[in-house]
Every structure is written in structure tokens, then in C-alpha cells.
Amino acid sequence: MKLEGKIALVTGTSPNIMGGIAEGLAEEGADLVCIDINPDYAEQCAKSVAASGRRAIAIACDVTDETQVTAAVDQAKEAFGGIDILINGATLFNTKGVLNMPLDEWRRQTDVMLTGAFLFTKHTAKQMIELGRWGNMINIISTAGHQGEPGNIGYGTSKGGLLNFTRSVAMELSEYGIRVNSLTPTATDRTEGLERAKRWGVDWPPPRLGERSAGWVPNPSATVPLRRLPSPSHYAKAAAFLASEEAEMITGMDLRVDAGAISKYWIWDPGTEMAQS
Numbered sequence: 001m002k003l004e005g006k007i008a009l010v011t012g013t014s015p016n017i018m019g020g021i022a023e024g025l026a027e028e029g030a031d032l033v034c035i036d037i038n039p040d041y042a043e044q045c046a047k048s049v050a051a052s053g054r055r056a057i058a059i060a061c062d063v064t065d066e067t068q069v070t071a072a073v074d075q076a077k078e079a080f081g082g083i084d085i086l087i088n089g090a091t092l093f094n095t096k097g098v099l100n101m102p103l104d105e106w107r108r109q110t111d112v113m114l115t116g117a118f119l120f121t122k123h124t125a126k127q128m129i130e131l132g133r134w135g136n137m138i139n140i141i142s143t144a145g146h147q148g149e150p151g152n153i154g155y156g157t158s159k160g161g162l163l164n165f166t167r168s169v170a171m172e173l174s175e176y177g178i179r180v181n182s183l184t185p186t187a188t189d190r191t192e193g194l195e196r197a198k199r200w201g202v203d204w205p206p207p208r209l210g211e212r213s214a215g216w217v218p219n220p221s222a223t224v225p226l227r228r229l230p231s232p233s234h235y236a237k238a239a240a241f242l243a244s245e246e247a248e249m250i251t252g253m254d255l256r257v258d259a260g261a262i263s264k265y266w267i268w269d270p271g272t273e274m275a276q277s
């Protein structure tokens, strides 16, 4: 097991990607601090991890509230002695473009992704430095943080910002031996998320802000080089690797788990005859 004896704090533990990552880290031996603004998601994620034989606590916390974030980081120390791995994944989806995004919604969306990651990084890093504890961090990006997507201005901007936040923090914390990387998922197969929601007894997906036309439903066999979409368990394996000592010389890097989506030459459509030409 890659993470035996390590304590991982994961934010945004819905039954989809972050819940899958939390369960995947537990399979590799980590104990978990499950954080979500939705108490049921935090609670059920922790219960599932505990049922697998690892220790876990649930904390209902708004990642944008510094008092709640410092309390959560302190609670992790009280429960487990400190944090070894931080994974910033809390997200607010809102598919609106620059022309119709209300200011208050822009502020809230960018706050959840950027301020949330900033606050957990700041207070977890301070605790790691104070305790002299081996540690590393992973920020969850999206392929929408690498490319220009219309009608998703707050999301793409925040995720692009998190990419350079990752590099900047990696440089700043390198003197303490704290590694900071990011992981880029893409449009994700929903089968695991729906199965996990059923197993946990929670509703997912939650209602989402904004609208997306039917044309945006990805057709993996036509658009993604590997011809299928990744699942949360694929991201979990990559996160466990980045968080483990196998990645001890990797910092400031983005690991894309996107079935080749971002590397694809823009004209090439794997679903057309051009694929063979």
C-alpha cells in the first residue's frame, strides 16, 4: 500500500470524483478527513472509508470561510496528529458566460475554487511546517482550465488560476520539502458516481447553476483519443501516486488524466476517417 499511516484531508467529497478519490486513498492505507459544505456528503464519505477499515472523520465546512477552515485543520490535528496530504477539490459548477454572469455568482464561484484552495493550502502548510511533518498537496483542475470554453467563464478562469497557484505554492513551499502538484480530470463517466451515491444513500448530482445545451454531451468514441471517458477511480490511482513517496521528486507539475483530450491535435477527430489518414 502506497499511503499506509498517512492522513489525507479531501475537500468536496460528493459521491462523484472527490468521494472516489477519498475511497481510493483509503484503499492505499490513508486515514481520511472528509470535508464538504453538504454535511451528508462529508458524513457518508467518512462512513464509507470507515467501513473499509480505515479511520475517518467528517467535517461540514464552507471552504471560503477562514474561521471554519482553521477549525477543520485544527480538528484534523486533534483527531489524527496532523495532515500529510491535502486535496483541494471543492467546486461550484455554473455554466454561464461573460455576458450573462451576475457579479455575485462570479464572486461565489471563483471564491469556492480559488479562495477555498488558498485557505486550505495556507493553514495546512502552516500546520505541516509547525509539526515538521512530511506532506504534499494536490489541486484538482479540469481540462476547462487548460482550454478556452465558451459559457463557463468562472469555472475555466478559476481552474486556470489554480494551475499557476499550484506552481507558485510549489516553489514557495519547496524549502520545507512540501510538494504541491495538480491533477486534471476531464468530462467524467457518471456510472461510478451514481453507484456511489446509491451506496451512500445520498442524492447526486445536486442541482447545478447555468445551462448547457445538448450539443455539449461528450461523445467519447468520437472526441477522446482513448475512446472512453475516465472514471473517478482512474483519478484516485493518479492522486495516490502523486501523494505517495513514489512521486518524491515531483512538484509543481500537472498530471492530466484525460484520456488524451488535451494532447489531441485540434483538427484530428478520432471519430472520422481523418483518424486513419
Ligand SMILES: NC(=O)c1ccc[n+]([C@@H]2O[C@H](COP(=O)([O-])OP(=O)(O)OC[C@H]3O[C@@H](n4cnc5c(N)ncnc54)[C@H](O)[C@@H]3O)[C@@H](O)[C@H]2O)c1
Binding pocket: 011, 012, 013, 014, 015, 016, 017, 018, 035, 036, 037, 038, 041, 061, 062, 063, 064, 088, 089, 090, 091, 092, 093, 112, 116, 140, 141, 142, 143, 184, 185, 186, 187, 188, 205
Ligand atoms: N465532473 C466532471 O466531469 C469534472 C471534470 C473535470 C474536473 N472536475 C473537477 O473534479 C472535482 C470534483 O468534481 P465533481 O464532479 O465530483 O463535483 P461535485 O459537484 O459532485 O462535487 C463538488 C463538491 O464540492 C462541494 N462544495 C461546493 N461548495 C463548497 C464550499 N463552499 N465548501 C465546501 N464544499 C463545497 C459540493 O457540496 C460538492 O459536494 C472538482 O474540482 C471539479 O471541478 C470535474
